[in-house]
Amino acid sequence: MADKQAQVLDGVLAPYLETLKADPAFARLAGGQEEDFAPDGTLSVQAPAGIRPALGAALASIKPLVMVVPSQRDAEEMVASLRSWYPGDPSSIALLQAWETLPHERLSPRADTVASRMAVFRRLVHPKAGDPLFGPIQLLVMPVRSLIQPIVQGLAEVEPLVFAGGEDLPLEQAVERLQTASYTRTDLVMDRGEYAVRGGILDVFVPTAAHPVRIEYFGDTIDSIRAFHASDQRTYGEDIDQAWATPCRELELNEQVRTRAAKLVGHIANADDMLESIAQGIPVEGMESLLPALVDHLSPVETLLPQKASVLLSDPELLRRSAEDLAKTANEFLAASWHVAASGHGSGAPISFDQASFLDYDSAVESLTQGQRDVYKLTDLSVDPSLQGQEALGAQTPEEFRGDENRARAGISGLIEAGSEVLVTAAAQGTLSRLRRALEASGTVGITYIQSLATDGFVDPKAGLALLTERDLTGHSSAVAGPKATKRRRKAIDxxxxxxxxxxxxxxxxxxxxxxxxxxxxxxxxxxxxxxxxxxxxxxxxxxxxxxxxxxxxxxxxx
Incomplete structure (x- = not known):
């Protein structure tokens, strides 16, 4: 239901991109005509939060776009807003989630988070046009934590395990590959990342899927694929053409990793149980903390990004602060936890974690400017367009009305009298209808009402356009009517x-x-x-x- 509603809202604001090009600065940026970059290869752009999705959608129409935001919540809101602004295929918009755990912590990130990340890595490096599973990514949004955390080199090269009706894939081979991808074998599939085998039937709960699937074999051929409810184990709906079993961990339990884990048993304090499980090909909680010991190389996420992409850094000041806080917390936890683990076995951490630690923010940004990427620093702070490497859009942050009908009437009337077209938007149709009734009851007329996923608004006098969201009018936002995060059954605490x-x-x-x-x-x-x-x-x-x-x-x- 939510997915269908989100599809209706895809691209609903895209027609107004042409209106925004009446702002000369927006037209230059959106057309990729801005060439006055600073010596460090970046361009500082004064742009309120509400117009950034519009700018990103316009740039993505020319070449791939990467947008870095301060937090996971900001990333989710940005993806929702981009869906309403982007005129192209909404499936080409992707979110690179961040781990919920620290790199050195003996806790594993959620299987759904890892599976989503692995899908993004594969699509970035090996896109297949027209393929519903491996289609190219045109707009990639990530929190800064995803940018500064190194990943295992070669993750995108992990061969995907795809179940397709009518195709040959021996059951024994499928089970072996599921085990390598860190799925857990159980008698009954209930949770994400689990699989079960009963005769010629294979049940798999892919972490990125809403429900598990039942794969029935006829010999070595996949006869049918159908979704089923984990609660009662009953299948429902029509046959599914194909299912992609994305890996559940970013440490592939291949022969090389298992052999190395076996050799390390007895050499890392308090890690023998973990190493023994890994050596047997059994995924275990917190095994990612041993990445530096089990793999040869970790590399920055930047190495997977398109070389000719546009990169938007949303609020560089907040990005830097968030990155520094993450690095500080991770280093303190590393020093404390591994010292305790090594007590009685010598001093200091038993293995070197340098390559798994968060990257320096400035170094990560500098690497983004390599190649042919255009890097834009979007900020609310004032800039001087007369100076090299600085540009200012005509857009401003709208006045906050916070439910005051008199202020809203006066403010909106002033915008209309100044010649701006005023759009009022909300994610839910019921909310939009209530806003409309309230504004019309106060005598406010001449407004265009559009249901969209935009979360923040703006006023651009140069373009003659003002977008006011539920947040601008009431001070809060209702639940975004975008695709439900089926990957999460519980909301992790923020x-x-x-x-x-x-x-x-x-x-x-x-x-x-x-x-x-x-x-x-x-x-x-x-x-x-x-x-x-x-x-x-x-x-x-x-x-x-x-x-x-x-x-x-x-x-x-x-x-």
Missing amino acids: LSELKAGDFVVHESHGIGRFLGMRQRQVGLKASKGTREYLVIEYAPPSAGLRPTSFSCPPTSWTR
């Missing part, structure tokens, strides 16, 4: 969004109320570091008892 009093759910302790954050010392002596914990208050188990509080690392919580 510490920056938590406020005192919010309810959170712990995987073992249940529901509690968030009180705040607390830092604790971890590690020994010179290797001491700090780690943040959530402090949660629980309701009393019976009358007359005081509430209890509990603290736990953020990775155990959801909202």
Whole structure:
């Protein structure tokens, strides 16, 4: 249902790209005609957040686009907005997610996150025009964390395991490749990343899919592929033409990795159990922490990006701050956790983690300017277009009305009197209808109402266009009516969004109320570091008892 609704909203704002080209600066940038770049190969562009998806969609019509934003949430909102602005195929828009864990942490990123990333890597390096699974990516959005985290060299070369009806793929070979791709064999498939074999039937739950699929064999030939519900194991719907079993881990359990893991048993403190499982081809929690010991080379994500792409860095100041905070946290945790792991086995980390650590932000940006890429730094800060390497769009951030009908009427009337076409948009049709009734009741007329996935608006007097979103008018946004994130059954906690009093759910302790954050010392002596914990208050188990509080690392919580 949500997917169908999102398809209706694809490209609904694209016709207004021509209107925006009445702004000379937008026309130059959108047409790829800007050549006055700074000596470092970048161009600073003053552009409010609302017009950035429009600029990105226009640039992507000329050549591939890569957009880097501060956080995962920003990336998801940007992808949604781009879908409404982009006039081309919406399936060519992709999101490169970031791990939820630190590179050295003995916790694995979610299987759905890894599978999504692996799909992006393959499509970047080996695109196949017209292929529904491996089609080229024209617009790639990523949080800065994805940019600065190195990946295993050659990930994009991992041969994809595709099940196609009528094709020959021996069941034994399929099982072996699923095991190499870090799928877990079970008796009954319930969770993503699992598979089960019963006679000539293979059940697989691909992490990026909404439901698992049942593959029935006739000899070595795939006879049929159908989706089924994990709850009752019953198939439903029509036959599926093909299914791509994307890997669940970014460490392929091939023969080389398994052999190296076997040789390292007994040589890395507190890692024997993990190494023994890897040596047997069994995926284990936290095995990514051993990447530097199990693979020869890690490389920057930049090496997979198109050499002739346009690169948009959204709010470089925030990108730098986010990258520096990530690197600091990762280094502190590395020093503390591995010192504890190595206690009694000598001092210091038992293996070198330099190549797996987050990259320096400036070095990552500098690498983006290599080749024939145009790098644009989009900022809200003022720039001087008369100077080399600086450009300013005529767009401005709209006034925030925050539900005040009188202010909204006066502000919108002023825009119309100044000659701007005013568009009011919201993701949900019901929300848009309520906004329309409220504005019309206040006497505001002359507005065009469009349902779209745009999250932020702008006012561009030079182009004669103003876009006002639900966030601009009311101060908040309802749920985006884009494609549902079927890859996630639970919303992972975002510490920056938590406020005192919010309810959170712990995987073992249940529901509690968030009180705040607390830092604790971890590690020994010179290797001491700090780690943040959530402090949660629980309701009393019976009358007359005081509430209890509990603290736990953020990775155990959801909202």
